[in-house]
Amino acid sequence: MPHDLLVLWDIDHTLVDTRGMGRELWAAAFHEVTGVELREQASIEGLTEPVILRETARLHGVRDSRELFEKFAHALGAAHVRHAAELRVRGQALPGAHQLLTALAQRPEIRQTVVTGNIRTAAEVKLAAFDLERELDFDSGSFGEDADERPGLVRVALRRSDTPTEHAVLLGDTPADVRGGLAHGVRVIGVATGRTSAADLTAAGAAQVLPDLADTERALRLIVG
Structure with missing residues (x-):
């Protein structure tokens, strides 16, 4: 049908x-793949992860690439899996x-x-x-x-x-x-x-x-x- x-x-x-946990996991994944501590994140209102990563990388002097996004996506996904129980409590x-x-x-x-x-x-x-x-x-x-x-x-x-x-x-x-x-x-x-x-x-x-x-x-x- x-x-x-x-x-x-x-x-x-x-x-x-x-309730803020998404940003924390994002910051952890960013540091993992770039070696740079997140100082500021590009505006995320309605944007996709590739665009947020590209703009945030630019703010930190990090060169953006598809390879960087793929590494970041893997790290971000793994961070969510690891912290799923905490997300349920906090969010x-x-x-x-x-x-x-x-x-x-x-x-x-x-x-x-x-x-x-x-x-x-x-x-x-x-x-x-x-x-x-x-x-x-x-x-x-x-x-x-x-x-x-x-x-x-x-x-x-x-x-x-x-x-x-x-x-x-x-x-x-x-x-x-x-x-x-x-x-x-x-x-x-x-x-x-x-x-x-x-x-x-x-x-x-x-x-x-x-x-x-x-x-x-x-x-x-x-x-x-």
């Missing part, structure tokens, strides 16, 4: 909040995330995946730490390894899932998420649980905006359309 709707989820500040699933993922999974016409700037291992660990991974088809999603920009990530997920644009909806908390979806004509629902206000998500082009995911029924209505 073909799926009628693909739900594309951003992760950080849409489904989960690592949290955002209110309503588990209930909404479960409610959507009960509808046979809906498939759910992720569109995230995280590398795949980090994404899987973050979601598993809060029991959010079970309803998601990771093989249909896209990750930091797949593209430098959000439109590229959306394109990859649509291709992997063999989903036409009009049968997809994206949920995210940043203007970059909105732009990524709109670049391919995907309907976007903003979730104002990050640093971006509901008004700014609307201004960026989100079709609708939720204050959070706590109202399962309202979110379902907006997602299903």
Whole structure:
């Protein structure tokens, strides 16, 4: 039976909040592969790991390369695996995330995946730490390894899932998420649980905006359309 709707989820500040632990693991991986202590990290708002690494490396006088990113991705993934138990204690699933993922999974016409700037291992660990991974088809999603920009990530997920644009909806908390979806004509629902206000998500082009995911029924209505 073909799926009628693909739900594309951003992760950080849409489904989960690592409460600063993500930055700590990032800093440890950066030091491991460059030998340089992290003094400052490039702005991460809506960016993918390759771009964050490239800009942060530049701030520290470190030469960026694909080889550096691959080493960094391996180190960052391993750090998340090692610290998964601590992440579960310190971080949290955002209110309503588990209930909404479960409610959507009960509808046979809906498939759910992720569109995230995280590398795949980090994404899987973050979601598993809060029991959010079970309803998601990771093989249909896209990750930091797949593209430098959000439109590229959306394109990859649509291709992997063999989903036409009009049968997809994206949920995210940043203007970059909105732009990524709109670049391919995907309907976007903003979730104002990050640093971006509901008004700014609307201004960026989100079709609708939720204050959070706590109202399962309202979110379902907006997602299903």
